[in-house]
Every structure is written in structure tokens, then in C-alpha cells.
Amino acid sequence: MVISMESLWRQQTEKIESNHYFLQGSIRESHWDVVVIGAGMAGILIAYYLQKQGKRVLIVEAKTIASGQTERTTAKITSQHGLKYAELIRTVGEEKAKLYAMANQQAISQYARLIKDEKIDCQFEWVDSYLYSISQKYILMEEAKVAKHFGIQAEFVEKTELPFAVKGAVRFENQAQFFPLKFIKSLSEELNVLEHTLVTEIKDCWVVTDKGILTADDIVVTTHYPIKDVPGFYFLRQHQERSYVLALANTEPIKNMYYGIDENGLSFRQAGEYLLLGGSSHRTGHIYGKKGNTRTRSVSAYGHLREAAKNYFPKAKEVAYWSAQDCMPHDGIPFIGKYSVFTPHLYVATGFQKWGMSTSMIAAKVICDEICGEKNPYESLFTPQRLLVRAGSKELLKDIGISAGNLTKGLFGKRRCSHMGCALIWNPETKSWDCPCHGSRFDEDGKVLDNPAKKDIS
Ligand SMILES: Cc1cc2nc3c(=O)[nH]c(=O)nc-3n(C[C@H](O)[C@H](O)[C@H](O)COP(=O)(O)OP(=O)(O)OC[C@H]3O[C@@H](n4cnc5c(N)ncnc54)[C@H](O)[C@@H]3O)c2cc1C
Structure with a gap:
């Protein structure tokens, strides 16, 4: 059997089409209320909500819809972003840490509402999310306590359904998972997306592409890593990290979602008949298990996952493997809002730190409210203008x-x-x-x- 290097989502989704009627006019030199650059989860959701508010929106995409990191996600929709809340209290204070929890919890409900309202068939499921460790207990107890204090249905437990013993775990109830490309395929049908068009420059209200120049009242950059270095200086404010995923057939199904906090911890979620096993994170541009010229681990990134698959699911058959990366902001909070103080009509959504499903939804609400002149309670938390020092x-x-x-x-x-x-x-x-x-x-x-x-x- 051939093992695919395409993500499970991509293998199982037909070509994603968008609204083509808008192409009848001339795209070159056309004017839009908003141009969104990049058709990943963030760009699609932002465009969708802006269009719902009556804005004329065009998405410009260098390749095809959802062909960036979004097609390689594991698509857990959760406010459980690793060991987050106790650390956020230490770094940015209790008030902001609580806002972070509320924004992400609301994002989950927002997905559920949208999927129901638009009748989207995308295998959306309510499940619990677990943060586990095979060696630590107290740090998880602290996380559970803080999360509960912030209004999340959280609890410390000592047993899980995983095929190995854990020292402890934090369970967040009523989190979710879905099939991201089915979701995007459905939302895209009504959106104007110009594919195979690379944006090379943004200047004031001008969006310069390799197919011509567009203008817009407002421009939103959702290119994963922002494409404009100055102003904004995002290259000084975040780095990228890569992680790897295996899709396994023939395993005992796992009902809930799991994320290990130990060094080389693993991530699990079921996707239909397949189990997604993820992990082996490292900074992009470094080699997994290597420090300088010295190997610190004998296995490769995929090797680590294959070893775990063999140990925990001996009958498993690998059907696909892939990898992706995400932007990691220094203070652990995504950048959502005005690109810089000097660019009042330019917006950005980046720094999702491998939790871009819930944070793309937050970005959609925050940026849509900002462009439409509405107040949003989370604007100040995510503002890219915050001091990171x-x-x-x-x-x-x-x-x-x-x-x-x-x-x-x-x-x-x-x-x-x-x-x-x-x-x-x-x-x-x-x-x-x-x-x-x-x-x-x-x-x-x-x-x-x-x-x-x-x-x-x-
Ligand atoms: C292994 C892994 C697993 C993950 N699992 C989860 C998970 O379970 N839950 C979760 O919440 N998050 C998860 N994430 C994170 C999540 O997948 C990402 O944060 C999210 O998909 C990013 O979406 P995006 O729209 O910002 O970027 P992208 O999907 O990368 O979209 C950006 C788009 O911009 C386009 N583009 C770039 N430059 C230009 C240009 N110059 N002109 C025009 N277009 C351009 C690209 O072609 C691309 O289509 C995971 C990440 C990784 C690495």
C-alpha cells in the first residue's frame, strides 16, 4: 500500500471552489471594501464575517484555497493550548490570562453556531480535551485550578483512555474537533477568491500582485507569516516551529483529544476511522533530535512517531504522514489587529502557536469588529501594538x-x-x-x- 504524504483532509476533499461570478469583471485595478491576503482558516473566516456585514471582500491567494498550513492541521478546536493559563498569569497578569481563556472558549461556541446556521457537514463533534504528562502532576493540578477559576469546565484526573499510564491530566470539557477542509469548502462557495495570485507588495491602499494592482479601503494580511517586514517587524517578534503527524488505520478508536506536555510529548485525535498521532516539534531550520552537530536522539521526527505507533498500537497501519509549521510569538499571545501604528487600514492575524483554529475565529471577530467600527472586548489583549519587552x-x-x-x-x-x-x-x-x-x-x-x-x- 502506498503511504500518502498528503494530509488526510486533502486526500478526502474534492477541489474547493469559490464564487466565480465576480471574475466576470476586470480584476486588475478593481476596488474593494476589503482585500484579504491569504485563503487559510484565518483569511476565510475573516472574509466570511466581513461579507456578512455587507462588505465587498476579495481574498487574494498565492496558491489555492487552504493549501497553506491549514490543510495540514490536526483541527482540534480548543481553549486548551498546552500549559497556558498559569504561565500567562505569570507573564501578562490574571486579567489578560482570563480574557485569553474567554476569547478561546467563545471561539468554540462560535464555530458550533456557524456550522449549525450554515448547515455545514464537517464532522463537527463535541469532545473533551486532555493535557497529560507521564512524569509530572503538580503543574497539571495548578493548570486545572487556574482554568477552572477562569470559567472553563476543567478538572485534574489521573486516568485517561490512552494506551499508557499517565501521572495526571487536565480535562477541559466541551471542546471540539472537525474536518477543516469540508468546513472551508462549504464557507468558500459564497466568497470571492482569486487563486494563483501572489501579492508582492502592499502600499497604502494598493495591493500589488503578479496579475495586476488592486485597491481597497482596508487590507487584511492572513498569509500565516506576515509578508511585510516594515513596519510591524514581525520577524523580530516570533519564530516558527515545525511538527509532524501520522494518520493510522487499525487502531482502537480514541474518543477525546490529547496533548502531552513532556519533552517529545504526543498529540492524539480520532478522525473518522483514522487516528492522528502528532508531535516531534522543533524550531524550523533545526533538525529534530540534533543540537549543533551532536545527535541528542537516535530517531528522526517521523521515526519518533512511528516508534510510538508501534509501541502503543501494534496493529496500526500508517496511511499518511505530513508536517506543518506555525508562528510562535514571544509572549505566547497571537497578533490580531492593526498591522502597525502607522497603517490605520492594514490589519494582520498571525502568531497562532499551533492553535490557529480557535484563534482564527477570534481574529475573524476582532478584525471584523475593528473594520466595522464596533468595540470588541479582546482587541486590547491581541493588539500587535502591545509592548513585548x-x-x-x-x-x-x-x-x-x-x-x-x-x-x-x-x-x-x-x-x-x-x-x-x-x-x-x-x-x-x-x-x-x-x-x-x-x-x-x-x-x-x-x-x-x-x-x-x-x-x-x-
Ligand atoms: C502539525 C500542526 C498541527 C496543528 N494542529 C492544530 C490543531 O489541532 N488545532 C489548532 O487550533 N491549530 C492547529 N495547528 C495550527 C493551525 O493549523 C494554524 O495555526 C492555521 O492553520 C494557520 O492558518 P492561517 O490561515 O493563518 O495560515 P495558512 O493556512 O498557512 O494560510 C495562509 C495562506 O496565505 C497564502 N499566502 C502566503 N503568502 C501569500 C502572498 N504573498 N500572496 C497571496 N497569498 C499568500 C498561502 O498560500 C496560504 O494559503 C496546527 C499546526 C501544526 C503545525
Whole structure:
């Protein structure tokens, strides 16, 4: 049997079509109320809610709808974002930590409402979400206590349905999972999406593409990693992390969703007859299990997952494997809102830290309210204009160190990134040239796979 490198979602979804009627006019030099750049989960939801408010919206997409990180997600819709809440209290204070919990809890209900209202068949299911550890207990007890204090139905437990013993787990009740591409396929039918159109520049109200120039009253950047470096300076405020997924057939079904907090912890969720097993995270541009030139683990990223599959589900058959990456902001809070103080009509949604299902929904509500002149209770929490100095300064210094090191590394003979010129690293698992500084990726022939780079390399 051939094992697919496409995500399960992509394999099981027919071509996603959008509204083509708008193409009858000339796209070049046309004017829109809002242009959204990027048709991933964030762009699609933002465009949908803006259109519901009566705005004329165009999404401009470099490739095809949901062909970015969104098609490789594991699609848990949850407010349980790893060990989050006790840490947020320490870094940004109790008030903001509570707002974070409320925003993400509301995002789950918002999905449920939208799916019901639009009658979307996307295998949406209410399940519980568990954060587990095989070695730690007290840190999970603290997390459960804080989450409960913030109004989440949370509880510390000592038993789960996982095929191995845990020291403890935090259960969040009434979280959800779905089939993301079926959801997007349904929402896209009524949206105007211009596919295969690369945005090369944004200047005031102008959106410059490789097919012509558009104008808009407001512009929203949902390109995963923001495509404009200045202003905004997002390349100094977040880095990217890559993770890997296996789809397994022939396993005992797992009813709920799981996320391990230990080093090399695993993620689990059932998707129909298949079990998704995820993990092996590492900074993009580094090699899993390698520090400098020294191997710290004998297995590769996929090897780690395959070993776990063999141990815990000996009868399992691998049907697909894939990987994806996400942006990790230094203070652990996504950037949603005005791109910078100097750009009143330019917005951004990024820094989803591998929880972009709930945070794309938050982005849709916050940005839609901002553009429509409504007050949103979460605007100040997610504003990209917040000061990161206290909460993220250690991460910032680390990132600057990595960037400086890779900018000057092996000045001759190394393949270099077209974004800022850092030395690239060959990742044999994804067969790509990856940048350790900001996470751009290129295929074997030098074609851009992932932002922020826009130009291919030779
Ligand atoms: C392994 C893994 C598992 C995950 N699992 C979960 C999960 O269970 N739950 C959860 O909440 N989150 C999860 N996430 C995170 C989630 O998948 C992402 O946060 C989310 O999909 C990001 O969506 P997006 O719309 O921001 O980006 P994308 O889906 O990447 O969309 C960006 C789009 O912009 C387009 N684009 C880029 N540059 C340009 C340009 N110059 N011009 C025009 N278009 C452009 C791209 O082609 C792309 O289609 C996971 C992440 C990883 C890595």
C-alpha cells in the first residue's frame, strides 16, 4: 500500500471552489471594501464575517484555497493550548490570562453556531480535551485550578483512555474537533477568491500582485507569516516551529483529544476511522533530535512517531504522514489587529502557536469588529501594538542570537534564504531547505514553500 504524504483532509476533499461570478469583471485595478491576503482558516473566516456585514471582500491567494498550513492541521478546536493559563498569569497578569481563556472558549461556541446556521457537514463533534504528562502532576493540578477559576469546565484526573499510564491530566470539557477542509469548502462557495495570485507588495491602499494592482479601503494580511517586514517587524517578534503527524488505520478508536506536555510529548485525535498521532516539534531550520552537530536522539521526527505507533498500537497501519509549521510569538499571545501604528487600514492575524483554529475565529471577530467600527472586548489583549519587552524579552534575545549566528555563518558555499540572507539547513525529513532565522522553506529546486521568503533561490 502506498503511504500518502498528503494530509488526510486533502486526500478526502474534492477541489474547493469559490464564487466565480465576480471574475466576470476586470480584476486588475478593481476596488474593494476589503482585500484579504491569504485563503487559510484565518483569511476565510475573516472574509466570511466581513461579507456578512455587507462588505465587498476579495481574498487574494498565492496558491489555492487552504493549501497553506491549514490543510495540514490536526483541527482540534480548543481553549486548551498546552500549559497556558498559569504561565500567562505569570507573564501578562490574571486579567489578560482570563480574557485569553474567554476569547478561546467563545471561539468554540462560535464555530458550533456557524456550522449549525450554515448547515455545514464537517464532522463537527463535541469532545473533551486532555493535557497529560507521564512524569509530572503538580503543574497539571495548578493548570486545572487556574482554568477552572477562569470559567472553563476543567478538572485534574489521573486516568485517561490512552494506551499508557499517565501521572495526571487536565480535562477541559466541551471542546471540539472537525474536518477543516469540508468546513472551508462549504464557507468558500459564497466568497470571492482569486487563486494563483501572489501579492508582492502592499502600499497604502494598493495591493500589488503578479496579475495586476488592486485597491481597497482596508487590507487584511492572513498569509500565516506576515509578508511585510516594515513596519510591524514581525520577524523580530516570533519564530516558527515545525511538527509532524501520522494518520493510522487499525487502531482502537480514541474518543477525546490529547496533548502531552513532556519533552517529545504526543498529540492524539480520532478522525473518522483514522487516528492522528502528532508531535516531534522543533524550531524550523533545526533538525529534530540534533543540537549543533551532536545527535541528542537516535530517531528522526517521523521515526519518533512511528516508534510510538508501534509501541502503543501494534496493529496500526500508517496511511499518511505530513508536517506543518506555525508562528510562535514571544509572549505566547497571537497578533490580531492593526498591522502597525502607522497603517490605520492594514490589519494582520498571525502568531497562532499551533492553535490557529480557535484563534482564527477570534481574529475573524476582532478584525471584523475593528473594520466595522464596533468595540470588541479582546482587541486590547491581541493588539500587535502591545509592548513585548517584559513578557518576551528572553525569547527575543534568543531569536536575535540565532539570526545573527546564521546571517554570518559560512558566508561562502551555503544556500541562503531570499528573505534576509540566513544560511539554510537541509531537512531530510521534509526534503526542504529551511531557514533557522524566520522559518522560510524552499523545495529541492529552490522554490519557496513557506513564508516569509517571497522569492525562489537558485
Ligand atoms: C502539525 C500542526 C498541527 C496543528 N494542529 C492544530 C490543531 O489541532 N488545532 C489548532 O487550533 N491549530 C492547529 N495547528 C495550527 C493551525 O493549523 C494554524 O495555526 C492555521 O492553520 C494557520 O492558518 P492561517 O490561515 O493563518 O495560515 P495558512 O493556512 O498557512 O494560510 C495562509 C495562506 O496565505 C497564502 N499566502 C502566503 N503568502 C501569500 C502572498 N504573498 N500572496 C497571496 N497569498 C499568500 C498561502 O498560500 C496560504 O494559503 C496546527 C499546526 C501544526 C503545525
